[in-house]
Amino acid sequence: MQQVAKIDTHLHSKLSNCSSLTLRFLIQQGQREPAAVLLCTDHGTNEAYSRLSEALPNHLVIPAIEVETEEGDFLVFSDNVEYINSLKDFDGSITDLKSDDHTAIIWAHPCVNQRESVEPLTFAKNGPYRDEDEERIAKIVHKVDAVELFNGTILSLAALGLVNQTYFDNLKLIAKRHHLAVTGGSDAHEEETWGKAWTEFPGPITSIADFILALKERRTRPDYDHDFFSLPEQTQI
Template identity: 25%
Template structure:
């Protein structure tokens, strides 16, 4: 089964992707499922699950979140409750475990995107070793080497902030069956293979400037 384990929607402040477009592009781009990982909220996940059913799409949505810890971003898959931002990475992970989450460190060495900067000595299930939203492959290669050295499963995610980029990077998951629980268990067991490619540079730059513009407008409005 092929999953994009890192997708953002309009419920993230730096994305304006509507849920329906994300779901439709995920199916179009060959995904069996996605993890909707909006910044510091799971609100969009409820909408996505409802819309999948209403649109009768053959697509699994894993309720997830990208938490802004004090040290950097942390993905938590398989939870339906938000986790407070700005706690330490250790406290964030503790809370994620309390909620039964599967913990992935995204873009750990991509400083501009609030990468954690390390993966050693923390209780995690996987590392994002292919993140499409990088201008070069350097940080992905560093993440891959670090994950391999620590025998931590490596996964892929597009980090898509526009629907067209959903599935640009992905994770092939050898799951026993098509349930969220089985998929998350397979990730923890390392039954995964990351794949994909970088988002075209002009698309990344356009997304970055659009995100800055949206944040600036929000601050002006108050």
């Protein structure tokens, strides 16, 4: 049976200021799962990486950060810790981010839960995907390796009927058209939602390079806890 790495690719600790999820909790989860691959995509800081690495020296911990850009929010991963640390005060465009073999970028919650300064695409939430979006989308997808198909926040909105099938179909179309991976993550800000959505990677992920390469090669399968997130029958992800 093929080994599968199950990784939550989007979550926030208290270091993000918007989260109540403690590093102590994350460390405890790691201690319970010796083979777990850990990361924390905090806003504007990579401190969780050093704290988790110190507490769990036998685990693979991936340097990560969530950055705000003119085009939206992005999850950045790299085997270059100094580069991730340098994004702490990032204030610019997606075009300013590195795009190389040592870095992977996921487009987080595309077009949903955006800051007011980010101009929405016409298909935001439930609208149709239109050709006039393509120029702006091309600017983004040229730099990213994956599209976040869903996270815990999006799934909660879908459960309430505020995001429907069209949104997910649009993202799948973008990923297919531009040869991008699709991912899932909990976007956890509290213990209750931690680990309730994730990305599965076929084969072992034993290094940061493995993780980055799997994203670039589209070897991903997003999934979630179907009991925790009860979506309408007409919404099939």
